[in-house]
Amino acid sequence: xxxxxxxxxxxxxxxxxxxxxxxxxxxxxxxxxxxxxxxxxxxxxxxxxxxxxxxxxxxxxxxxxxxxxxxxxxxxxxxxxxxxxxxxxxxxxxxxxxxxxxxxxxxxxxxxxxxxxxxxxxxxxxxxxxxxxxxxxxxxxxxxxxxxxxxxxxxxxxxxxxxxxxx
Amino acid sequence: xxxxxxxxxxxxxxxxxxxxxxxxxxxxxxxxxxxxxxxxxxxxxxxxxxxxxxxxxxxxxxxxxxxxxxxxxxxxxxxxxxxxxxxxxxxxxxxxxxxxxxxxxxxxxxxxxxxxxxxxxxxxxxxxxxxxxxxxxxxxxxxxxxxxxxxxxxxxxxxxxxxxxxx
Numbered sequence: 001x002x003x004x005x006x007x008x009x010x011x012x013x014x015x016x017x018x019x020x021x022x023x024x025x026x027x028x029x030x031x032x033x034x035x036x037x038x039x040x041x042x043x044x045x046x047x048x049x050x051x052x053x054x055x056x057x058x059x060x061x062x063x064x065x066x067x068x069x070x071x072x073x074x075x076x077x078x079x080x081x082x083x084x085x086x087x088x089x090x091x092x093x094x095x096x097x098x099x100x101x102x103x104x105x106x107x108x109x110x111x112x113x114x115x116x117x118x119x120x121x122x123x124x125x126x127x128x129x130x131x132x133x134x135x136x137x138x139x140x141x142x143x144x145x146x147x148x149x150x151x152x153x154x155x156x157x158x159x160x161x162x163x164x165x166x167x
Numbered sequence: 168x169x170x171x172x173x174x175x176x177x178x179x180x181x182x183x184x185x186x187x188x189x190x191x192x193x194x195x196x197x198x199x200x201x202x203x204x205x206x207x208x209x210x211x212x213x214x215x216x217x218x219x220x221x222x223x224x225x226x227x228x229x230x231x232x233x234x235x236x237x238x239x240x241x242x243x244x245x246x247x248x249x250x251x252x253x254x255x256x257x258x259x260x261x262x263x264x265x266x267x268x269x270x271x272x273x274x275x276x277x278x279x280x281x282x283x284x285x286x287x288x289x290x291x292x293x294x295x296x297x298x299x300x301x302x303x304x305x306x307x308x309x310x311x312x313x314x315x316x317x318x319x320x321x322x323x324x325x326x327x328x329x330x331x332x333x334x
Contacts, residue, residue, distance in 0.1 A: 037219070043217055046213065046216070046217040047217045047218075049213070050210055050213040050214045050217060050245070051214075051245065051248035051251075051252055052204070052248075052252050053248060053251055053252040053255060054252075054255070054256065054259075055251070055255035055259060055260065055261065056259050056260060057255075057260055057261075057262070063259070063260055066260070067260055067262070067322065075248075075251070076251070076263045076266075077244060077247065077248050077251060077263075077266070078217070078218065080244065081218035081219075081220060081242075081244050084218075084220055084222070084242070084243070084244060085218055085219050085220040085221075088220060088221070088222035088224075089221065092221075092222060092223050093222065093223060093224055093230055093233070093234055094222065094224075095224070095234070095270075095273075096243045096244075096270055097269075097270055098267075098268060098269045098270060099243075099244075099267075099268045100265075100266075100267040100268070100315075101266045101267070101268075102264075102265045103262075103263055103264055103265060106262075148267075155234065
């Protein structure tokens with residue numbers, strides 16, 4: 001069940017956007033699922049607690065400024081949690097197989113972030129669907145702050161609605 | 168500051184282990200930093216809240232068993248948070264540059280997980296150190312459940328002690 005098949009990205013992708021999808025749809029190559037969120041100081045505190053990550057960059061304004069940032073940063077892995085959140089909100093029960101992450105620009109508390117996953121390859125095997133996605137986070141709708149790829153496995157490619165909360 | 172240099176992994180790596188390091192050391196290629204943790208149901212609940220990830224695999228025993236698991240799974244991204252946690256506990260203020268993750272086996276609530284980061288390439292540029300790590304999570308000290316690579320940037324390679332909590 002955890003074997004990762006070799007996937008080949010599609011060439012030119014048509015885009016369908018489903019940020020407000022409420023009727024049944026079947027995921028197709030090129031489709032984009034998205035979710036926006038603003039990470040608060042409370043989010044960062046709660047994430048520090050559950051991850052045990054005590055990096056002062058996230059909680060100490062002085063420490064953050066000492067290394068050149070405007071203020072405390074949101075944990076990269078918390079921002080990246082948008083990707084499995086989006087995928088599982090459309091496909092409850094989906095199993096996360098892989099994720100690559102390149103953190104390109106810092107995200108400060110209060111920044112408005114949109115996560116996007118775009119289906120690049122869909123493969124069916126014995127009623128299991130392996131989906132490969134291009135994954136990106138944009139700040140204020142334009143600055144690319146995280147990019148990478150994800151793969152998930154689910155029992156269907158049909159989805160009805162997203163369930164993640166939006167801020 | 169967020170430019171990722173091209174890094175080449177070292178060939179044969181000697182290993183030093185620092186899970187209980189308390190005296191000043193300088194990180195060298197081949198060194199392994201590690202941290203163990205047991206993820207509880209409360210951890211999973213708190214992570215679901217902060218990540219907004221409502222995948223029933225993590226909170227609903229029936230949903231988890233329906234797709235072949237023994238019970239609710241720990242979120243892969245929560246387990247993977249061990250990597251930046253380990254790095255920043257040795258190098259407070261370190262900036263996370265990249266992470267790749269392959270989730271190879273499921274981790275259930277209560278499983279004992281050890282995270283390891285092994286330095287594979289260290290590069291200095293203008294008093295900033297770019298460190299590339301091989302990253303692994305092992306269940307019960309032997310089963311490889313997550314593997315990948317990480318890159319971080321810090322102002323020093325000298326460390327004194329880890330700060331992450333252990334269970």
